[in-house]
Amino acid sequence: MVTQCHLRLFVTGQTARSIKAVENLQRLCERYLPHGHEIEIVDVLQRPDLAEAEKVMATPTLIRKVPLPKRRIIGDLSDWSRVLSALGLERDEMSTQAADGTEV
Amino acid sequence: MVDTLPEAPLQGLKSLPKLSTGISGLDHVTEGGVPQGRTTLLCGTAGSAKTVLGCQFLASGIRDFDQNGVFVTFEEAPRDICRNMESFGWPIADWVDENRWAFVDGTAQPEHDIVETEDYDFGALIARLEHAIERVGASRIVMDSIGSVFSQFDDKNIVRRELHRIAIALRRIGVTSILTAEREAEHGTNSRYGVEEFVADNVVILRYHLEQEKRRRTIEILKFRGTTHGKGEFPFTIVPGSGISVLPLSAISLEQKSNEVRVTSGNVELDRMCGGGFFRDSIVLVSGATGTGKTLLTTEFIAGGASSGERCLLFGFEESRDQLFRNAKSWGRDFASLEEQGLIRVVCRYPEVCGLEDHTIAMQREIEDFKPARVAIDSLSALERASTAKGYREFVLSMTAFIKEKEIPGVFTATTPTLMGGASVTEAHISTITDSIILLRYVELYGQMHRALTVLKMRGSNHDREIHRFVIDGKGMRIAESFRNVIGILSGSPAYMPESELERMRSMFEERE
Structure with missing residues (x-):
């Protein structure tokens, strides 16, 4: 089972908040989306046009572009349970993955 | 030694420059316009013409002074603003095409599920705003309205802190801005959420009175820090085809010459x-x-x-x-x-x-x-x-x-x-x-x-x-x-x-x- 997931994270420069959000996202994806995920980190200071296109206001903002519908999560992503439920990765799904032995 | 303090920086601070609004009568009431390079808070109840005044501030900047503008909207979609303002004769959509007017769309995105977690800032909004200012070379900014920002985010303290950062950023860039805010009543506190604290330099109030079954609009300059302005409420009206027109009653000076003819x-x-x-x-x-x-x-x-x-x-x-x-x-x-x-x-x-x-x-x-x-x-x-x-x-x-x-x-x-x-x-x-x-x-x-x-x-x-x-x-x-x-x-x-x-x-x- 391959979960195709495309995520885009908007951050502002190299602030502590940005670094924390990037780390959180990478760890979370490694653990819960072992295959078929794509992460894109956008620094709004470098690419304000991308922020404009997505009408992003706050940073960090994580946008789940695929699968649809789009989801937005605002914050540094430290509350994993809320992030997972927002991404549609419920706990029992996680346990199924663990039972498959693909990742623990 | 006492007289070691440099005197030069204090020179020229006496008169704060003002930026002409280009709105009929308002420059008279404000004694020259809004303070240049600063943020003015524009408060008013629903229907008090805050958005119209904001748009007119940018429109007359473009038309009369060749000053471009950025409109940050948190409430109405840019498309709706263009359409609503057409009746005043402001071709906003054309100006957008000509890179004289830029929108920063901060309206809530209904198709998205937004989940808020932990700490965040408005870094993206500030980056977009700066990008838009740079792109059109704007010197006038309008942000409409604060209340809509608050309704989009749960954590009011973060919003307040971030709006403060925006105000500082605007001041640093040196643009003149108008920030609108809702009031719940015609009199009393200036706006909800206590936002005056960070843009309290200049406060203008729009009122929409109901007196003896008749509606009456007035504008009052509550304060302009460091500069003078007309006192009290001045009636204004919205004229189809041209926008807001303020009647500068008590500002009229009795300087008429008298002659014997x-x-x-x-x-x-x-x-x-x-x-x-x-x-x-x-x-x-x-x-x-x-x-x-x-x-x-x-x-x-x-x-x-x-x-x-x-x-x-x-x-x-x-x-x-x-x-x-x-x-x-x-x-x-x-x-x-x-x-x-x-x-x-x-x-x-x-x-x-x-x-x-x-x-x-x-x-x-x-x-x-x-x-x-x-x-x-x-x-x-x-x-x-x-x-x-x-x-x-x-x-x-x-x-x-x-x-x-x-x-x-x-x-x-x-x-x-x-x-x-x-x-x-x-x-x-x-x-x-x-x-x-x-x-x-x-x-x-x-x-x-x-x-x-x-x-x-x-x-x-x-x-x-x-x-x-x-x-x-x-x-x-x-x-x-x-x-x-x-x-x-x-x-x-x-x-x-x-x-x-x-x-x-x-x-x-x-x-x-």
Whole structure:
């Protein structure tokens, strides 16, 4: 089972908040989306046009572009349970993955 | 050593520069515009025209001063703003194409599920804003509105902190901005969420009063830190096709020059009573009960000007054009041919068709457009019906000042509520600022009605102090002899007085002198 997931994270420069959000996202994806995920980190200071296109206001903002519908999560992503439920990765799904032995 | 502090940085701080808003009347009220390079908080209840004022600030920047602008919207979608503002003649969509106007869309995105976790900032919004400012080279920014930002995010403390950061960023860039905020009531705290704390330098309040079942808009400059501004509430109106127009009532300075040139009243005998006609830059109030001849006096004034080649403007609020033309004809004055020659313009409107502020703007435009050498309003008191007492007082002051500024004579009529004697509200409002007052009265003597006319006041001139009888016929007003031995005409209870008694009275006053 391959979960195709495309995520885009908007951050502002190299602030502590940005670094924390990037780390959180990478760890979370490694653990819960072992295959078929794509992460894109956008620094709004470098690419304000991308922020404009997505009408992003706050940073960090994580946008789940695929699968649809789009989801937005605002914050540094430290509350994993809320992030997972927002991404549609419920706990029992996680346990199924663990039972498959693909990742623990 | 005490005098080691450098003095130079304090130089030039005295007068904070202001940026002209380009909004009619507002620059007068703000004494030059909004403080340049700063943020002004614009507060108002729902429907108080915050967005219109914001758009007009940017539109006139582009149109009149070649200054581009960025509109940050948190409430209405850019597409809707473009469409809503079209009726004011602002081609926003074209300006966007020409890179003179940029939108930063901060409206809530309904198709997305937003989940808020932990800590965040408005880094993306600030980056987009700076990007937009840079892209169009903006010097004017509008953010509309704060309340909508708060409704999009749960954590009010973060929003407050981040709005503060935006204000600092805008100040650093050096743009002049307007930030709108909702109020819950017309009076009391300035806005919800306590946002004044960080943009408290300048606060402007828009109000949308409901008084005696009539809506009335006002604008008040609550504070401009470090600079001066007009005090109090000023009425404003929204004119289709051009936007907000502020009436700078108390800001009008009484600096009208006074001159000695006389113009004809259109009636030879009245000219004589006034000591040679009206002064060219004077306002004459004609007061009388219904049917005493106010419209006739106005007609003669207009026709008198036109027959000596002057352009004359008549505002009628009681009778239709046809009626006025027919009246004039019955008094031997041909308005139709004078109008054909372009010498007169007669504008008739019902007082109730719009608010008094709208009448004021429309009348002032008419005057600016026609450039008359004399103006008459028949009657001023009919407009009382279209407004509250306060609004009416402001209107009278504003029209008087406006006409005086043009240095042209004006004749206003006022209808007294009672047939005999009496005064009207209008007199109380303008008697001190009018230069002349002419009273028209009914006089009942031995079962007959007569008409009487007297010049009550004629500033800076001698005038006939007697009360004259007059008749109206096919040639107009014919002023005859004075009521020599009648007393009590003005109080509405005339009575004859024997000649001997009259002589005695006269001698009494002569002795005093």
